[in-house]
Amino acid sequence: MTIYKKLQELGVTLPPVSTPAAAYVPYAVSDSHIFLSGHIAKKEGQVWVGQLGLNMTTQDAVQAARAVAIDLLGTLHAACQSVGKDLNNIERIVKVMSLVNSSGSFTEQHLVTNGCSELLGQVFGDKGAHARSAFGVAQLPMGACVEIELIARISRA
DSSP states (O other), X not given: OOHHHHHHHTTOOOOOOOOOSSSSOXXXXXXXXXXXXXXXXXXXXXXXXXXXXXXXXXXXXXXXXXXXXXXXXXXXXXXXXXXXXXGGGEEEEEEEEEEEEBOTTOOOHHHHHHHHHHHHHHHHGGGGOOEEEEEEESXXXXXXXXXXXXXXXXXXX
16 A cells, blocks of 8 residues: 555645744755654644643643644655655654653653654554654743654665
């Protein structure tokens, strides 16, 4: 099954690449690796604001991390197209780094990040298994609850 059929089966529509909010590019391709800039959680087109342990539940943040994963996939698709490839040419999701807007007492950042990791596994199967870091931070841009960046390896053959 192609990645695009899998996305369709999961009910996932790839969004267009978001316009950067500051002085950076959404992705960079270097040899066989694609580096995606951090993507913040959005809900209904707006920044998904919240702080875990203060005014947001872990389960809501898991959904926010899944939404970020969908945005990341849209950007990854565009990055693949920029080198004449598509998501079927992804050899591996190498690394995911997640920042979770957290109060000092919140300790479930790893569970929040599962929202992203599990979707990547559903989409890419074994190629979606990745190394990962999940951090709690005092604040994120625009008050977003979650920000995630991703590194993938693409076949250049």
